[in-house]
Amino acid sequence: MFDQIIIDEKNKYILSKAIDYNRVNHCYIFVGPEGTNKRKTAIEFSKAILCSVDNKPCNHCTSCNKMDSGNHPDFIEIFPLESSIKISQIREIQKKMNVKSYEGDKKVFIINNCETMGIPAQNSLLKTLEEPNAGVYIILISESKERILPTILSRGQILYFNPLDKETFQSSLRKKYSLKESLLDDVYELSQGCIEKAENIIKNPEEIDQFKIFRKYIFSIMKGDYSQIFEFSKWIKDEKLSNEYIINNLLILFKNALYAKVNGSLNVYKEISECLTYEGFHDIIGNIIILQGDLKYNVNLQLQIERLLLRIQEEKLINDKGHRNTV
Known part of the structure; x- marks a missing residue:
């Protein structure tokens, strides 16, 4: 189990032992950023729960074959609507929980992006978790547990599911792909250790070239070439880059630059790390995180991004003035 899925070894061990000793909890909550193979792990774990033989998952029985073809009647998965x-949706799966399983004596339900549930939906789900039906297993998948009720978390x-450290990340990819070391570095930077994102980037290497252009614009702005702010805005419009893509990449760049400042890293971010104070970096990163939260609202993010870039200009001037005052 999990041979083809790259995740933390601790999670592999916990889930594998639960299957081996037939001690599967009625509810699991998989928490971690996008791209950390939460859903793939949940599906493989579900496959093992529903498998009809001892060596689970056997990949040969009727149940495993139906899971592989995506039409197992006792496996139900839901995603956000709008x-x-x-x-x-919660009430609908509750009805299905009360119906006898079609094969065997188990049913598995996966709720993706469960942090998007409103309070009424969470309270409805809570009733099920408080009095679970025998043979019903629920896997909640979330990018964050902060918006999930404590009463659900406790049940x-x-x-x-955390991003992998660089050494584990690159070692795992070397086993699956034949990649140059420089490419491994680029993939790690762009995916931030999220292995599922990394595999998508490997399949679409043009994303790396696009990211380097993106990075070049931001570096120029941070060095003081403020004419690039409007050139950058034009470029992202021409490239039709999504707001999510822009904000995620800004967060990657500024986190890496702050890391280089803290650790004195001798990498591509070393020179840029001297452009802002520690406070400046924290301020910009905080603003980016706020923009990330605004993605779900109808705000003019294009304008907000331009304001953010102008804020970088202000922070650089503060940093430069600080240096001059110390001379």
Whole structure:
């Protein structure tokens, strides 16, 4: 189990032992950023729960074959509708929980992006978690547990899916792909250690070239070439880059620059790390995180991004003035 899925070894161990000793909890909560293979792990774990033989998953029985073909009647998966999980969706799966399983004596339900549930939907789900039906297993998948009710969190086993450290990340990819070391570095930077994102980037290497152009614009702005702010805005419009893509890449760049400043890293971010104070970096990163939260609202993010870049100009002037005052 999990041979083809790159995740933290601790999570592999916990889930594998639960299957081996037939001690599967009725509810699991997989928490971690996008691209950390939470859903793939949940599906493989579900496959093992529903497998009808001892060596689970056997990949040969009727149940495993149906899971592989995506038509197992006792495996139900739901996704947000119009950006959130609705109470109607929760009520619908509750009805299915009360129906006898079609094969065997187990049913598995996966709720993706469960942090998008409103309070009514969460309270409805809570009733099910408080009095679970025998043979019903629920896996909640979330990017963050902050918006999930504590009462729900207390009724499930939480497993954290974190980005991999650079050494583990690159070692895992070397086993699956034949890549140059320089490309591995680029993939790690762009994916931030999220292995699922990394595999998508490897399949679409043009993303790396686009990211380098993006980075070049931001570096020029940070060095003081403020004419690039409007050139950058024009470029992102011409390239039709999504707001999510822009904000995520800004966060990657400024986190890397701050890391280089803290650790004195001798990498591409070393020179840029001297452009802002520590406070300046924290201020910009905080603003980017706020913009990230605004993605779900109808705000003019293009204008907000331009304001953010102008804010970088202000922070650089503060930094430069600080240096001059110390001379």
